[in-house]
Amino acid sequence: MSSSPDSVLDQIGPALSRLRRRTPASNKDLSRNLVLNVIADAPDETTVGGLAVEMGVAQPVASRTVAACIADGLLRRAASQADGRRTVLELTKQGEAERKRFAAEQRKAFEEITAGWSAEEQVQFARLLTRYGADAAEWSRKQAVSRD
Numbered sequence: 472m473s474s475s476p477d478s479v480l481d482q483i484g485p486a487l488s489r490l491r492r493r494t495p496a497s498n499k500d501l502s503r504n505l506v507l508n509v510i511a512d513a514p515d516e517t518t519v520g521g522l523a524v525e526m527g528v529a530q531p532v533a534s535r536t537v538a539a540c541i542a543d544g545l546l547r548r549a550a551s552q553a554d555g556r557r558t559v560l561e562l563t564k565q566g567e568a569e570r571k572r573f574a575a576e577q578r579k580a581f582e583e584i585t586a587g588w589s590a591e592e593q594v595q596f597a598r599l600l601t602r603y604g605a606d607a608a609e610w611s612r613k614q615a616v617s618r619d
Contacts, residue, residue, distance in 0.1 A: 516559040
C-alpha cells in the first residue's frame with residue numbers, strides 16, 4: 472500500500488514530536504545541549520534575551536538554564552565586544568567538550584536506529600535533516616522580523 476504525498480507530509484509534525492521524545496538524553500541534557508548549540512551556531516554575540524528568542528522560551532526560563540550551565544562550567548558571561556555595556560554568553564572549553572560529547576551520543580543513536588538503512592540512505596537523511604534545520608532557522612528569523 473503506497474501512501475499519498477499529502478498523507479506522508481501530514482506525518483511530519485507527529486514524526487518530529489516522536490524524534491524529540493525518543494532522543495536518548497535527559498531533559499537537563501536536552502536543554503543544556505540546545506543552549507550550547509544555539510550559542511555555538513550564532514553568527515553574532517548571544518545574550519540571554521537572544522537565547523530565549525532562539526529557544527522559543529520566556530527569558531526567565533533561558534536565565535535559569537544559563538545559570539545552570541554557568542554553574543556547571545559550560546558557559547561564561549563576558550562583556551560584548553560591540554557594546555561593553557551588554558553581557559554576552561560564551562562557551563567554555565568544557566562547554567565545547569560537552570557539546571561534542573552529546574553530538575557523539577546522538578550520532579551513535581542515529582547509527583543504531585538506522586542500522587538497517589543503506590549508507591546512502593543514512594547520508595541522504597542526515598543531509599536533508601541538516602538542511603531542514605538550517606532552513607527552519609532562517610524561516611524562524613523571518614517570522615520574528617515580520618512580527619516586529
